[in-house]
Amino acid sequence: MQFKDYYGILGVEPSAGEAEIKTAYRRLARKYHPDVSKEKDAEDRFKAVNEAYEALRDPAKRKAYDQLRGRGYRPGDDVQPGPQGFEGFGGADFEEIFAGGGAGGGFSDFFEGLFGQGRRGPQRPGAGRGPAPRGDTRAKLAIPLEAVHDGTPVRISVSGRTLDVRIPKGVREGQVIRLGGQGSNGGDLLLEVEYAAHPQFEVDGRNIIHVVQVAPWEAALGSTVSVPTLGGHVELKVPPNSEAGRKLRLRGRGLPGDSPGDQIVEIEVVAPKPQSVSQIQAYETLRDAFDLDWRR
Numbered sequence: 001m002q003f004k005d006y007y008g009i010l011g012v013e014p015s016a017g018e019a020e021i022k023t024a025y026r027r028l029a030r031k032y033h034p035d036v037s038k039e040k041d042a043e044d045r046f047k048a049v050n051e052a053y054e055a056l057r058d059p060a061k062r063k064a065y066d067q068l069r070g071r072g073y074r075p076g077d078d079v080q081p082g083p084q085g086f087e088g089f090g091g092a093d094f095e096e097i098f099a100g101g102g103a104g105g106g107f108s109d110f111f112e113g114l115f116g117q118g119r120r121g122p123q124r125p126g127a128g129r130g131p132a133p134r135g136d137t138r139a140k141l142a143i144p145l146e147a148v149h150d151g152t153p154v155r156i157s158v159s160g161r162t163l164d165v166r167i168p169k170g171v172r173e174g175q176v177i178r179l180g181g182q183g184s185n186g187g188d189l190l191l192e193v194e195y196a197a198h199p200q201f202e203v204d205g206r207n208i209i210h211v212v213q214v215a216p217w218e219a220a221l222g223s224t225v226s227v228p229t230l231g232g233h234v235e236l237k238v239p240p241n242s243e244a245g246r247k248l249r250l251r252g253r254g255l256p257g258d259s260p261g262d263q264i265v266e267i268e269v270v271a272p273k274p275q276s277v278s279q280i281q282a283y284e285t286l287r288d289a290f291d292l293d294w295r296r
Contacts, residue, residue, distance in 0.1 A: 002075075002078060003069075003079045003110065004048075004108065006056055009049060010025060010028065014069075018057070022053075025049060025050075025199075029046065029199030029200075032046040136183045136188045140192045140194050141191040141193055141194070147167045148171055149256060151256075153166050158182070161182075169256050173193055174193065174194075176191065176193070178191075206255045206259065206260065208253075209264045209266065210228065212225060213270045214267060216271055219238065219244075219267065220240065223237075224236065229253045234253070236250065236265060243269070248265045248267070249265070
């Protein structure tokens with residue numbers, strides 16, 4: 001399998017902190033999202049960005065990756081696990097499974113080889129001499145937020161088998177889903193839920209956070225903008241005189257539960273680059289109209 005430079009994919013230095021990595025991920029995920037980008041390789045780059053973020057956002061995975069990277073591998077170099085996989089690099093304690101079709105789906109052989117070494121229940125001595133004992137298999141299941149919101153089944157691949165897993169609506173991170181008889185040698189498969197990284201939303205408890213970009217005149221005069229939610233796009237009114245960083249609330253648009261969460265929409269004011277003489281003149285007119293020290 002080929003070594004992948006996850007830092008290079010996200011355009012950050014190996015010394016980058018968690019916040020910098022997250023910012024780079026969100027920027028690139030928006031840029032290459034298949035629903036937005038028209039570039040031919042957008043889908044492949046979108047998958048690569050998601051894979052890199054999944055590897056670097058978790059401290060344990062990042063440590064394992066950094067240990068392997070420290071051996072001097074370059075992008076494209078052939079790297080093969082030993083008989084015990086990549087265990088010597090401190091790989092994750094659980095097999096990592098990503099629901100097909102979600103933001104984390106379709107990861108490379110390199111990612112699966114580094115993080116996909118499952119840990120099963122205890123084995124008795126001499127187990128290889130006869131029928132293997134029944135044992136439960138534990139794994140982490142990364143679920144798209146849309147499946148958490150809707151309670152829709154997700155399809156996963158485990159040891160060459162395809163399984164449809166029913167996802168309880170509003171399932172929480174850390175909750176365990178048990179699949180009877182789907183583990184090692186007739187044991188159960190125990191799936192510990194985690195939320196897959198999403199290019200448009202961050203999770204804060206039961207709330208989700210989305211950043212919407214508005215033009216300066218939209219922020220100053222007020223406007224109505226279309227924003228994505230886990231249930232589809234909705235129209236949001238931006239009040240006049242809204243400043244960058246202002247937070248608006250869409251009640252009940254977060255993750256479902258006994259007390260459903262909200263969607264928090266944070267305003268980001270972005271000034272479009274002028275592309276014509278008339279647009280430059282419009283900025284000059286705006287400058288002249290605000291001929292004062294407005295920073296006070």
